[in-house]
Amino acid sequence: MRNSIKKGIKDMGKITVETCAIQGLKVITPTVFGDARGYFVETYNYNDYKAAGIDVEFVQDNQSASRKGVLRGLHFQIQYPQDKLVRVIKGEVFDVAVDLRKGSPTFGQWHGELLTEENMKQFYVPKGFAHGFLVLSDYAEFCYKCSEFYHPGDEGGLIYNDPEIGVQWPIPEGMELIFSERDTKWGGLSAYVEEYGR
Secondary structure, three states: OEOOOOEHHHHHHEEEEEEOEEEEEEEEEEEEEEEEEEEEOOOOOOHHHOOOOOOOOOOEEEEEEEEHHHEEEEEEEOOOOOEEEEEEEEEEEEEEEEOOOOOOOOOEEEEEEEEEEEOOOEEEEOEEEEEEEOOOOOOOEEEEOOOOOOOOEEEEEEEOOOOOOOOOOOOOOOOOOOOOOOOHOOOOOOHHHHHOOO
């Protein structure tokens, strides 16, 4: 079930923070300072994010480049879950988080957010969510901060089109989706519950 209604918007000065209907997810829009020369934007400041309720020590920064139609996810780490702060520096992606937190009243629900180089929005995805994105522009560069290191062999996933979750990917007519081999082999939510519980 999609749950993309924003619950509230809080202006923190340098950043504006929108809370989502799924508790824990946040959309952050930084303040951009521009003039005839160009612009300046502070993409992360620990003190500001802590004041916004994101008191996380990020230990790894990642960046990926993808072409149109690439769909990555939906991924999570099993023993070493990660908080993620994601953004797009080139192009446009539709970013998705699925709630997998045990006992959560929104377990199995999802939220999607359009992230572009123009809107400069960031999406905070805490531990306990599966995460993925679809590239809508011809080319996109995607950056994300993680609170835990990547551990090979610890990654799990959900199939992107599981009808039980029902993510409404904005796939334009005629778009050819491009996957890694592993992303075509994940199970759905029922398989996840059978293995890990809810």
